[in-house]
Structures are given as structure tokens and as C-alpha cells.
Amino acid sequence: MVAVFAPLAGLLLGFLDFVWIKFVPAPFGGLGNSIAVWAVAAFLLTYYRRWAMGPAIAGAVIMLVVAVPTYYVAATLIQNDDWSNIGAPSSVLWMGLGVVAGVVFGAGGVLARSPGRLRRPALGLPAAVLLAEIVLRPDGLAYTLVLIGLAVLITVLAGRTGRDRILALAWSVPLGALGYLLMITTAFRGL
Known part of the structure; x- marks a missing residue:
């Protein structure tokens, strides 16, 4: 299933992401240009597909890697961008x-639905990356509210109990701070 589903998810993510950027107005349109949204997509893929850890990680990686050239293919087909963008150094970096x-x-999605001490921190990962993006990319109050709303919504939908949801949101703050520090020390900062 991973070998079929993950590439298809990547094709959809890459193509729909570009369409979203192109046609959805602000503040929601900013979600299409969000590194956090792609990370959340990887989490949700493995959380809901219920694969074991190895296949889940492989599936999340395949989805995200396939989504990058698909995004540039969509940009070429929709707005006549140059085909060379598909293999550009920035594409390879992405x-x-x-x-x-x-x-x-991908690992977070598996851990968030597995029993154990890491379940609630893992459940907080989507909110954490969305909160980190608020600091990394301050695009105004409206976009900040969209990211906060999305962080809460995903946690509420993925959490099993009220306690899970509250603790996952509590974990998302320190994890978001750590994620922000990691993102500014990597190539994410310049992209």
C-alpha cells in the first residue's frame, strides 16, 4: 500500500499546493506556501494510514519528495514557469x-497513535510546527490566527480525549520553540 498510496499522495500534495497558492486569497492562501503544512501532511498521512514505523517513515518521505517536482510541474503547466525549475538546486534542497x-x-504520526510516553508529545507535533512557522514567517495577524486555528483543529481532531488534546497543545509550545530553533539553523530559514 505504501508504494502506491504515498506517491499518489505526493502528486496530489504538490499539484494542489500550487493550485492553492495560485487561486486561494490571503490569509488562507498563505497555507499553500507553508513548510509547516507539508510537515503536517506527512504527520496526518502516517497517523491515519496506520502503517508500521518503517513503512510510515518511508511513505512520508516518498510523499514529500514526490510533491516537490510535482509542484514545479504544476507551476509550469499553470503559469508557464520554466521546466528547469524541477531540477534546480533549490528543488533538490527542498x-x-x-x-x-x-x-x-512520519514517525510522529505513528507515535501519536501508539501507546506510551511519546504519544502526547508526538500528537503535539503538528501544532508545534504550525506555531514555529508563526515566528519564522510573521505574515500578519490574520495569517497568524489561521495557523493557530489550524493547530488547534488538528490537535482536536487527532486527539482521542480532552486530556490528550490539552497535553498535546501544552507539548506543542516547547516543541514549537525547539522546531523554530532547528528551522533557523537549517536551510528552511532561507526558503
Whole structure:
């Protein structure tokens, strides 16, 4: 299932992300240009597909890596961007960062639905990356409210109990701060 579903999810993510950026107005349109949204997509893929850890990580990585060239293909088809963007160094860098995000958030999706001490911190990962993006990319109050609303919504939908949701949101603050520090020390800062 991973070999079929993950590439299809990547094709959809890359194409729909570009369409979203192109046609959805602000503040919601900013979600299409969000590194956090792609990380959340990797988390949700593995959380809801219920794969074991190895296949889940592979699936999240495949989805994110496939989404990058698909995004540039959509840009070429929709607004006549240059085909060379698909293999540009920035595209390759994005694919590399997709591997890292796929590992972290793919594993997080599995841990968030597994019993154990890491379940609630893992459940807080989507909110954490969305909160980190608020600091990394301050695009105004309206976009900040959209990211906060999305962070809460995903936590509420993925959490099993009220206690899970509250503790996951509590975990998201220190994890978001850590994520922000990691993002500013990597290539995410310049992209």
C-alpha cells in the first residue's frame, strides 16, 4: 500500500499546493506556501494510514519528495514557469528537507497513535510546527490566527480525549520553540 498510496499522495500534495497558492486569497492562501503544512501532511498521512514505523517513515518521505517536482510541474503547466525549475538546486534542497521532515513527522504520526510516553508529545507535533512557522514567517495577524486555528483543529481532531488534546497543545509550545530553533539553523530559514 505504501508504494502506491504515498506517491499518489505526493502528486496530489504538490499539484494542489500550487493550485492553492495560485487561486486561494490571503490569509488562507498563505497555507499553500507553508513548510509547516507539508510537515503536517506527512504527520496526518502516517497517523491515519496506520502503517508500521518503517513503512510510515518511508511513505512520508516518498510523499514529500514526490510533491516537490510535482509542484514545479504544476507551476509550469499553470503559469508557464520554466521546466528547469524541477531540477534546480533549490528543488533538490527542498527534496532533501522533505526527507528530514518525512522522517520526523512520519514517525510522529505513528507515535501519536501508539501507546506510551511519546504519544502526547508526538500528537503535539503538528501544532508545534504550525506555531514555529508563526515566528519564522510573521505574515500578519490574520495569517497568524489561521495557523493557530489550524493547530488547534488538528490537535482536536487527532486527539482521542480532552486530556490528550490539552497535553498535546501544552507539548506543542516547547516543541514549537525547539522546531523554530532547528528551522533557523537549517536551510528552511532561507526558503
